[in-house]
Amino acid sequence: MIASFSEERFPLRVAFGTTGGPERRTDIVRLSTGYENRNQRTRHSWRRYDAGSGVRSVEDLAAVLHFFEARRGRMTGFRFRDPFDFSSAAGGAAPTAFDQPLGTGDGETTTFTLQKQYGQGADAYRRPIRKPVPGSVRIGVAGAAQGDGFAVDATTGTVTFATPPAAGTVLTAGFEFDVPVRFDMDHLSVNVAAFEAGDIPTIPLVEVRP
Known part of the structure; x- marks a missing residue:
């Protein structure tokens, strides 16, 4: 097949x-x-x-x-x-853990989808990223880059945390991606x-x- x-x-x-x-x-x-x-x-x-x-x-x-x-x-x-x-970074620069919003913790949710934002504020367009380049994803939690505690599915663009991020925690991400x-x-x-x-x-x- x-x-x-x-x-x-x-x-x-x-x-x-x-x-x-x-x-x-x-x-x-x-x-x-x-x-x-x-x-x-x-x-x-x-x-x-x-x-x-x-x-x-x-x-x-x-x-x-x-x-x-x-x-x-x-x-x-x-x-x-x-x-x-x-790239999640402007001008095709190397990704950092703080390039794009990933979501906000609620103390229960563990899975988030990568996205890239175009524009600012309420009019911004948030594009789902389904095909990140394996090994390129960087994750930030409350302004600190994370080396572990999460897994990335490069075939779907989902990020799964081992422990639900606390309520109100700002999550960010950086990555390269394919279309x-x-x-x-x-x-x-x-x-x-x-x-x-x-x-x-x-x-x-x-x-x-x-």
């Missing part, structure tokens, strides 16, 4: 040169008064990429072809490193002669909810 998601990462050297980013869908109705009603269809954005722009050599093409076949085209999702947004995506095509058209003449293939990827 073919898995619906693979924890293998898309070739990193190709990912660094891709184009793409977040997408949202907003319904806009213009009223007769000139004002607009705007409604967002989904709570969370999703991302689209074109990995074709990251292909720089015939070797890159071969690596993508191999990866495409292993994933059975659109069948199986996989990890992808967004070259623009892969869960799949190929958005079942046909990979490769032409080596055209590539050498400057024709870069289109390799669309779309974010999924694993």
